[in-house]
Amino acid sequence: MKKSIAIFDTTLRDGTQGEGISLSAEDKFKIARRLDSLGVHYIEGGIPGSNSKDIEFFRRIKSYTWNARFVAFGSTRRKDSIADQDANLNRIIEAQVPAATLVGKAWDFHVHTALQTSLEENLAMIADSIAYLKQHQLEVMLDAEHFFDGFKHNSEYALQVLRTAANAGADWVVLCDTNGGTLPHEIHQIVSAAIEGTQVKIGIHTHNDCELAVANSLAAVQAGALQVQGTMNGYGERCGNANLCSIIPNLQLKLDYNCIADDQLQQLTSVARYVSEIANVNMPVNQPYVGNASFAHKGGIHVSAILKDSRTYEHIQPELVGNKQRVLVSELAGQSNVLSKAQQLGYELDAGKPATKAIIERIKQLEHEGYQFEGADASLELMLRQAISNEQEPFQFESFKILVEKSKNRPVVSEAIVKINIDNESIYMAAEGNGPVNALDNALRKALSRHYPGIEDMHLTDYKVRVLDESDTTAAKVRVLIESTDFEHTWSTVGVSQNVIEASWEALVDSIRYALYGKEKKLQTNERKESLGIVNH
Ligand SMILES: CC(=O)SCCNC(=O)CCNC(=O)[C@H](O)C(C)(C)COP(=O)(O)OP(=O)(O)OC[C@H]1O[C@@H](n2cnc3c(N)ncnc32)[C@H](O)[C@@H]1OP(=O)(O)O
Numbered sequence: 001m002k003k004s005i006a007i008f009d010t011t012l013r014d015g016t017q018g019e020g021i022s023l024s025a026e027d028k029f030k031i032a033r034r035l036d037s038l039g040v041h042y043i044e045g046g047i048p049g050s051n052s053k054d055i056e057f058f059r060r061i062k063s064y065t066w067n068a069r070f071v072a073f074g075s076t077r078r079k080d081s082i083a084d085q086d087a088n089l090n091r092i093i094e095a096q097v098p099a100a101t102l103v104g105k106a107w108d109f110h111v112h113t114a115l116q117t118s119l120e121e122n123l124a125m126i127a128d129s130i131a132y133l134k135q136h137q138l139e140v141m142l143d144a145e146h147f148f149d150g151f152k153h154n155s156e157y158a159l160q161v162l163r164t165a166a167n168a169g170a171d172w173v174v175l176c177d178t179n180g181g182t183l184p185h186e187i188h189q190i191v192s193a194a195i196e197g198t199q200v201k202i203g204i205h206t207h208n209d210c211e212l213a214v215a216n217s218l219a220a221v222q223a224g225a226l227q228v229q230g231t232m233n234g235y236g237e238r239c240g241n242a243n244l245c246s247i248i249p250n251l252q253l254k255l256d257y258n259c260i261a262d263d264q265l266q267q268l269t270s271v272a273r274y275v276s277e278i279a280n281v282n283m284p285v286n287q288p289y290v291g292n293a294s295f296a297h298k299g300g301i302h303v304s305a306i307l308k309d310s311r312t313y314e315h316i317q318p319e320l321v322g323n324k325q326r327v328l329v330s331e332l333a334g335q336s337n338v339l340s341k342a343q344q345l346g347y348e349l350d351a352g353k354p355a356t357k358a359i360i361e362r363i364k365q366l367e368h369e370g371y372q373f374e375g376a377d378a379s380l381e382l383m384l385r386q387a388i389s390n391e392q393e394p395f396q397f398e399s400f401k402i403l404v405e406k407s408k409n410r411p412v413v414s415e416a417i418v419k420i421n422i423d424n425e426s427i428y429m430a431a432e433g434n435g436p437v438n439a440l441d442n443a444l445r446k447a448l449s450r451h452y453p454g455i456e457d458m459h460l461t462d463y464k465v466r467v468l469d470e471s472d473t474t475a476a477k478v479r480v481l482i483e484s485t486d487f488e489h490t491w492s493t494v495g496v497s498q499n500v501i502e503a504s505w506e507a508l509v510d511s512i513r514y515a516l517y518g519k520e521k522k523l524q525t526n527e528r529k530e531s532l533g534i535v536n537h
Pocket residue numbers: 014017047049050051075076077078079103104105114115116125145178237
C-alpha cells in the first residue's frame with residue numbers, strides 16, 4: 001500500500017511573508033476554497049495574534065464546511081510570562097480552529113541571541129504553550145525553527161526541544177530549515193536522527209535560499225517525515241518556501257506516495273494559476289509542472305518527435321497535473337511545428353509541399369526581422385490563413401495622422417485621423433485618446449463600425465513594447481505585442497518597425513482583422529450576450 005503524506009499549505013501565512021505578496025481576508029478566503037478542493041490536508045490561514053485581517057479570515061471560514069483542517073499560527077509564550085496570559089496564544093484559541101502551529105526555537109544560538117533568554121526557559125516556553133493549547137483540545141504542531149542549524153551546532157539541545165514538545169502533548173514536530181541553507185544529504189541524515197531520537201510524528205518545512213527546498217522536502221520524506229509544509233508557487237519569505245506545486249506531483253507521480261486524489265492532482269495547474277492571479281504575481285512560464293511552458297515544444301526536432309510519441313520529450317503526461325502540451329512556432333521551427341500548429345488552428349497543410357515550405361521560410365524570415373509568433377497566435381493564424389486561402393482583406397489602409405497636444409493646465413491629448421477604404425468607399429475618421437495608440441484604436445474602430453457593427457465588442461487589454469536592438473539606438477527596432485478581447489476570447493498580435501507608432505498600428509490592425517475574421521465567434525458572443533440580457537447601445 002502507498003504511504004500517505006499529509007500536505008500542509010502555508011500560502012496564507014508563510015506565503016504572505018514573501019516580498020510583494022499581500023492578501024485581503026477575501027483573497028485568503030477565495031484561495032482557501034481552491035486549496036480545499038485541491039485536497040490539501042491542512043491550511044494555515046494566518047496569525048491571529050498579528051493582525052485583525054487574519055482574525056477576520058478565521059471568522060469568515062466558519063460559514064462553510066471544509067475538508068481541510070484550518071491551522072492558526074503563533075509563537076510560544078513570551079519569555080518569563082505565563083501561557084494562559086499570553087495574547088498570541090489566546091488569539092489562537094479565540095480563532096476556534098481545530099489546529100495550531102507554534103514556532104519555537106531549536107537553535108541554542110537563537111535562544112541566546114534572538115530571545116535573549118536561557119536554554120531552560122526556552123524549553124519551558126515550548127512545554128507551557130503546547131500544554132495550554134492541548135487543554136483547549138487543539139491539534140498542536142511545533143514548528144522547530146532553525147532545527148537543522150541547531151542540530152549542527154548542538155544536536156543534544158535540538159533533540160531536547162523535540163522531546164519537550166512531544167512530552168507536552170504535541171501531535172507533530174515540524175523540522176524547519178528556516179534559513180534555507182541545508183543540503184539534501186544533510187536533511188536526510190538529520191531527519192533520520194530526529195526520527196530515531198523522538199516518538200512523535202515528524203514534518204518538514206524548508207525554505208528555498210539554495211534553490212533546494214523541493215529536493216530537501218523530498219529527502220525528508222524519504223527519511224521518514226510524514227507531513228510536508230509548503231506554499232503554492234513557492235511564495236514565501238526571502239527566496240520562498242518549498243513549492244507544493246512541484247512537491248505534490250514529485251511525491252505522487254515519481255516516488256509513489258499518496259498525497260491527494262488523482263482527480264484533485266488534475267486541478268493543480270488551475271489552482272496554481274488562480275493563486276498567482278489573486279496574489280497578482282506573474283507566474284514564470286517555465287515553472288515546473290504548472291507553467292505555461294512546462295510542456296511547450298519549440299525546437300523542430302522536439303516537435304517532430306513528440307508528434308510521434310509525446311514521451312520523447314515529456315517526463316509525464318501534462319494532463320495528470322491539469323496542464324497541456326503546446327507547440328510553439330518560431331525561427332527554430334521545422335515543418336512539424338507549422339503542420340501541428342496549422343492543424344490546431346483548423347487548417348490542412350501538406351508536409352513537403354512547396355506551399356508549406358514557403359510558410360516556414362516566411363515565418364523564419366519574419367522572426368529574423370524581429371517578429372515573435374510564439375506570443376502572437378492571432379498574427380500567426382492570419383498569416384497562415386492568408387497563405388492558404390488568399391481571402392480578401394476586410395478593409396484597405398490608406399493613411400493615418402496623429403497629433404499630440406500639450407497645453408497649459410491640460411493633460412496631454414492625442415488625436416488620430418485614419419483613412420481606410422471598404423468596398424471602394426473611402427472613410428475618414430478622427431478620434432481622441434489618452435495616448436497615440438489609444439487614439440488610433442478609437443479612430444479605426446469608429447471608421448469600421450458602420451460596416452462591421454460587432455467591432456465595438458472588442459478592446460485592447462494589454463500592450464507591451466520591447467526594443468530589439470538596444471546597441472543601435474538610432475536604428476533600433478521595436479516589437480509591439482497587443483492582447484485583445486471580445487468578451488469571450490483573448491488573442492495576441494505582433495507588429496515590428498523602427499517606429500513605435502507603426503509597430504503599434506501593425507499589431508492593432510492584425511488585432512482588428514482577427515476580430516473581423518472571427519465573425520462566427522462574434523455571432524456566438526452576441527447570442528451569449530442576448531442570453532445574458534446584455535444590450536448594445
Ligand atoms: C520563522 C518564521 O517565519 S516565524 C513567523 C514570522 N512571522 C511574523 O513575524 C509575522 C507576524 N508577526 C507580527 O505580527 C509581530 O512580529 C508580532 C505581533 C508576532 C509580535 O510583535 P511585537 O510584539 O511588536 O514584537 P517584534 O515583532 O518586534 O519582535 C518579536 C518578539 O518575539 C520574540 N520571539 C521571537 N520568537 C519567539 C518565540 N518562538 N517564542 C516567543 N517569543 C518569540 C522576540 O524575541 C521578540 O521579543 P522582544 O520584543 O522581547 O525582543
